[in-house]
Amino acid sequence: MLLLAGLLTWLTLEIFRTLLRLVGERAQARLALAELQIRLQETRRRSQEAATAQTGWNGYRKFTVARKTVECEDVCAFYLKPHDGRPLPSFEPGQYLTFQLDLPGRDKPLVRCYSLSSSPHQKEHYRVTIKKEKAPPDKPEVPPGASSSYFCDVLKEGDLLNVKAPMGHFHIDMAKTNPVVLIAGGVGVTPMLSMAQAIAASGSKREAWFFFGVRNGREHIHKAELEELATRHENIHLQVCYSKPGTGDARGREYQHEGRVSIELLKELLPSNNFEYYLCGSGAFMKSLTDGLAAWGVPDKDVHFEAFGPATVKKKAVTPSATETEHLAKINVTFSRTGKTVRWEPASENLLEFARDQGVKIDSGCCAGGCGSCLVAIKSGAVDYLKKPTSEPESGSCLTCVCRPKNDLVLDA
Ligand SMILES: Cc1cc2nc3c(=O)[nH]c(=O)nc-3n(C[C@H](O)[C@H](O)[C@H](O)COP(=O)(O)OP(=O)(O)OC[C@H]3O[C@@H](n4cnc5c(N)ncnc54)[C@H](O)[C@@H]3O)c2cc1C
Structure with a gap:
C-alpha cells in the first residue's frame, strides 16, 4: 500500500515536472518567435527604407520648423517637416542632420550638425534638440555660439531651413538583439534618446541600460519623454545622475544617483561588462568612461562614441610603420x-x-x-x-x- 502511494506521488511529481518544462519550453519558443518576428519587421522596415531612400535627397532640402519647444534651460527642440511635402527618408538611430545657415553679417553660410533626437519610426517629422552654447567661462567677452543661439533665440515656427539628409556612422544596429548600454552627458543625450526610442518602438525586448548625467533638474533634457520610455518598457533601465542637485530635486523622483556617471556606477549596476556601449557627451566625460571601460576589459570593438566638438577621445589609429x-x-x-x-x-x-x-x-x-x-x-x-x-x-x-x-x-x- 505504502509502495503504491509512493509510486503515485512520484508519478504525479514527474507529470508536474514535465508539464512545467513544457510550459517553460513553450514560453521560450514564443519569445524566440517574437524576436524572429521583430528581426523580420526590422528587415522589412530596412527594405522599405531602401525604397524610400531613393526618394531622398542630395545636397540641401528645405524644411519648415513645424514646432519649437523649450525643453529646459537653454535647450530647445525643433520638429522639422519637409517643405515639399514629400516623404521623409528614414535614418539609423544615432545619425545627424547637417544645416546650412545664412546668418546676417557673415560672408559665408555656417554649417552645423545636430543629431536626430526622434525615433526613426516617426514618419511625420524629424526632431533635433539644441543647446545654446554660452561664451566660455574664461572668455565672457566673446559672443555665444552662432548657430545654437540662432536656433534657440531667433528661429521660429514656420521658418525655413536648409537641411542635408541624415548621415553618420555612430548608430545602433537595429537588426541586432544584443544588450546595449547608452551613456549620455548633457546634450549628448540626443542620439541616445533616438536609439532608446527606436528599441522601444520596434517592440524588441532588447535590454538597454540608459545612463544620463546632468547637473540638475534645470538641465534635465527631455525628462518626461525619457521617464515615459522607461516606465512603459521594462527592458529600458533608465539611471539618471545629478552632479549638483537643486533644492527642489528629489532623489528617487527626478534622479537616481548623486554624482557623475562613472565606471564605478556601471560596475555596481550592470550584471556584467558584456554589453555594446554607446557614449556621447563632453570630452572629459567620454575620456574617463572609455578609459574605465577599457580597464574593465570591454573590447574596443564594443565601445562606440561620438564627440559634438573636437574629439578628446581618439579612436585607436592604425599605427604607421x-x-x-x-x-x-x-x-x-x-x-x-x-x-x-x-x-x-x-x-x-x-x-x-x-x-x-x-x-x-x-x-x-x-x-x-x-x-x-x-x-x-x-x-x-x-x-x-x-x-x-x-x-x-x-x-x-x-x-x-x-x-x-x-x-x-x-x-x-
Ligand atoms: C555629429 C554632431 C552632432 C551634434 N549634435 C548636437 C545636438 O544634438 N545638439 C546640440 O546642441 N549640439 C550638437 N552638436 C554640436 C553642434 O554641431 C555645434 O557644434 C554647437 O551647437 C555649437 O555651434 P555654434 O555655432 O552655436 O557655436 P560656435 O559659434 O561654433 O561657438 C562655439 C563656442 O566658441 C565660443 N566662441 C565664439 N567666438 C569665440 C572667440 N573669438 N574665441 C573663443 N571662443 C569663441 C562660443 O561662445 C561658443 O562657446 C553636434 C555636433 C556634431 C559634430
Missing part, C-alpha cells in the same frame, strides 16, 4: 593664406586638428567627412584619406577632418 613614420615626419605643410609652413606631426589625428594646433582656422561641422564644411583647396601635393568620406571631394580639394598629407602639401588656408 617605421618607414611610414619616417616619411611622414619629413613632410612640410604650407597654409598659404596664413603664410605658415610647418613640419607635419605624425601623431596628428588629421589635417583639421593639425591646422588648429598651428592656430590656422578651418571651418568644421561633423568632423567625420560627411558635411563638407572643412573642405579646403589643395594648391599642390596630395592627401591620404584615413576614413572614407561620405562623398569624395573633387580632386584639387580635401576634407581636412579625415585626411593627412601624402607628401609636401600646400593648402589654401
Whole structure:
C-alpha cells in the first residue's frame, strides 16, 4: 500500500515536472518567435527604407520648423517637416542632420550638425534638440555660439531651413538583439534618446541600460519623454545622475544617483561588462568612461562614441610603420593664406586638428567627412584619406577632418 502511494506521488511529481518544462519550453519558443518576428519587421522596415531612400535627397532640402519647444534651460527642440511635402527618408538611430545657415553679417553660410533626437519610426517629422552654447567661462567677452543661439533665440515656427539628409556612422544596429548600454552627458543625450526610442518602438525586448548625467533638474533634457520610455518598457533601465542637485530635486523622483556617471556606477549596476556601449557627451566625460571601460576589459570593438566638438577621445589609429613614420615626419605643410609652413606631426589625428594646433582656422561641422564644411583647396601635393568620406571631394580639394598629407602639401588656408 505504502509502495503504491509512493509510486503515485512520484508519478504525479514527474507529470508536474514535465508539464512545467513544457510550459517553460513553450514560453521560450514564443519569445524566440517574437524576436524572429521583430528581426523580420526590422528587415522589412530596412527594405522599405531602401525604397524610400531613393526618394531622398542630395545636397540641401528645405524644411519648415513645424514646432519649437523649450525643453529646459537653454535647450530647445525643433520638429522639422519637409517643405515639399514629400516623404521623409528614414535614418539609423544615432545619425545627424547637417544645416546650412545664412546668418546676417557673415560672408559665408555656417554649417552645423545636430543629431536626430526622434525615433526613426516617426514618419511625420524629424526632431533635433539644441543647446545654446554660452561664451566660455574664461572668455565672457566673446559672443555665444552662432548657430545654437540662432536656433534657440531667433528661429521660429514656420521658418525655413536648409537641411542635408541624415548621415553618420555612430548608430545602433537595429537588426541586432544584443544588450546595449547608452551613456549620455548633457546634450549628448540626443542620439541616445533616438536609439532608446527606436528599441522601444520596434517592440524588441532588447535590454538597454540608459545612463544620463546632468547637473540638475534645470538641465534635465527631455525628462518626461525619457521617464515615459522607461516606465512603459521594462527592458529600458533608465539611471539618471545629478552632479549638483537643486533644492527642489528629489532623489528617487527626478534622479537616481548623486554624482557623475562613472565606471564605478556601471560596475555596481550592470550584471556584467558584456554589453555594446554607446557614449556621447563632453570630452572629459567620454575620456574617463572609455578609459574605465577599457580597464574593465570591454573590447574596443564594443565601445562606440561620438564627440559634438573636437574629439578628446581618439579612436585607436592604425599605427604607421617605421618607414611610414619616417616619411611622414619629413613632410612640410604650407597654409598659404596664413603664410605658415610647418613640419607635419605624425601623431596628428588629421589635417583639421593639425591646422588648429598651428592656430590656422578651418571651418568644421561633423568632423567625420560627411558635411563638407572643412573642405579646403589643395594648391599642390596630395592627401591620404584615413576614413572614407561620405562623398569624395573633387580632386584639387580635401576634407581636412579625415585626411593627412601624402607628401609636401600646400593648402589654401
Ligand atoms: C555629429 C554632431 C552632432 C551634434 N549634435 C548636437 C545636438 O544634438 N545638439 C546640440 O546642441 N549640439 C550638437 N552638436 C554640436 C553642434 O554641431 C555645434 O557644434 C554647437 O551647437 C555649437 O555651434 P555654434 O555655432 O552655436 O557655436 P560656435 O559659434 O561654433 O561657438 C562655439 C563656442 O566658441 C565660443 N566662441 C565664439 N567666438 C569665440 C572667440 N573669438 N574665441 C573663443 N571662443 C569663441 C562660443 O561662445 C561658443 O562657446 C553636434 C555636433 C556634431 C559634430
